[in-house]
Amino acid sequence: MPKVSVVIPAYNAMKYLPATLESVLQQTFTDIEILIINDGSTDNIIEWTTKITDPRVQVISQENKGLSGARNTGITHASGEYIAFIDADDLWLPTKLEKQVKCLDNSPQAGLVYTWTAWTDETGKPTGVIVASNVEGYVWEQMVVNDKISNGSSAMVRRICFDKVGLFDAELTSSEDRDMWIRLAAHYHFAVVKEPLTLYRRHSQSMSKNRPKMLKNIRRVFEKTFESAPTELLYLRNRSYGWINLYTAWTCMDEKNYQEAIKYRRQALLHYPQIFFTTYFLRLSVAIVIMSLLGSQGYDNLRSLTRNLRRLVLGAVT
Template sequence: MPKVSVIIPAYNSMTYLPKTLESVLQQTFTDFEVFIINDGSSDNIVEWALQITDPRVRLISQPNQGVSVARNTGITHAQGEYIAFLDADDLWEPTKLEKQVCCLEDNPAVGLVYTWTNFIDESDKPTGVTIVSNAEGNVWEQIVVRDMISTGSSPMIRRECFASVGVFDANISIGEDRDMWSRIAARYPFAVVKEPLTLYRRHSRNTTKNSKKIVHELHQVIEKSFQSAPLELLYLRNRSYGWMNYFAAWSALLGENNYNDAMYFSRQAVLHYPQLRYTLMYVRLSVAIAIIRWLGSQTYQEVRSLTRTMRRLILGIAS
């Protein structure tokens, strides 16, 4: 049996899927199987898959049922001791699987190990955004407030976890990752590989660019997470709603160029979690909203690009 099962849900993803699969096949750790779950695609994925000669790769086709069901199909077929998910538009650095397997082998109590994440654009170029977290061990109180894992392409999970907590909730289309990680965190310690080994692609079809849908779906996830929470931890729910609205504000601002909705979600964020207004992240959001409102999105993008360039130069000089 392979040590790792890699599951790639795919729905009309041929723009990026070949590169995504290539990033798996170039891993330094090679004891794996790959299941590409064709979730009712209308592109040429079947014809493309027929040309794949690597015996570790298998295409499974099913009617369109959403990413949660596609992942669950992969879990059903998986033979590996560890399971890693990879969205069809994301990439992995070559040592990702190797370092995560080593972590799980060295820490038998850990149920999930994730990595840091770099954001890339449609051309594979870094955007300058890196998601960094040092949260390890018992992380339930942290992940139900703010998902530090960031993307479903980051974690590697022991297969036994799914037997313990169940599979992905097919009724959730945004935040299904967070729901699953929260359930695992309630029973298992987490670990992190402190390197950006996951590359999350930002493009026009990202579901996380729809702010109103984010709020609707994450509301379900948050309420579900706190259904059985101890009374002394229920105060975390308002913090969770604060961060939910914070990220919805960014989505409205950058994904939809709608500063009115961004302002609304920004206000909701601090109403739920007043301490947010004192964070640097909230200050950045407020400045971005002001620039776009008064000077336009093009000016903001220019300022943002200049800021990131200066930061990279400073960090480069410092190193």
């Protein structure tokens, strides 16, 4: 049996899927099986998969069941001790699986290991944003308030953990990974590889940009979570809503809509007034002022300058 099962849900994803698969095939850790779940696609995925010659790749076709349903199919067909998920538009750096396997092998108490994530644009070019968290061990409280993993392509999970917590919630059409990480964190320790080995592609079709859908689903996640949470932890509920509204405000800024960002910033304050004193809130407020004064182009130019300076500083340090 392979050590790791890699699950790739795919729905009309041929624009990015070949590059995603190639990044998996180029992993330095090779004891893997790759399960591409064709979730009712209407593109040319079937024709494309007939040309794949690597015996580690399997294609499983099904009627469209959504991202959760596709991941669940992958889990039920997986034969590996560990399961790693990657969305069909994301990428991995070559040592990702090797370092995660080593981490789980050396940390028997951990049920999940994640990596840092670097954002890319639609073409795969790095944007300069790196999502980095050092949170590990018992992380349930942190995962409820802030999604430290940040995307569905970063985590590797012990197969046996799903026997305990169940499969992905098929009623969620987004935030299903956040829901799963919270459920896993209630029973297992988390570990982290502190390198940006996951590349998260940001583009116009990213589900994270559908704000009404995202907020509807994350509300379901929060309400389900706190329905069974101990009474002494219910104070985290408002904090969770505060942070998700603040993150949503930042997505508005990415779309050059600072007026809507102001609306979500206000909601963040109403839910969790203490968020005012966080660096993330202060940075958002400065960004809103800059965009309102300089316009979207001036804001982009200034942001590009600061990111380039950050790269130079980090390069000098390393």
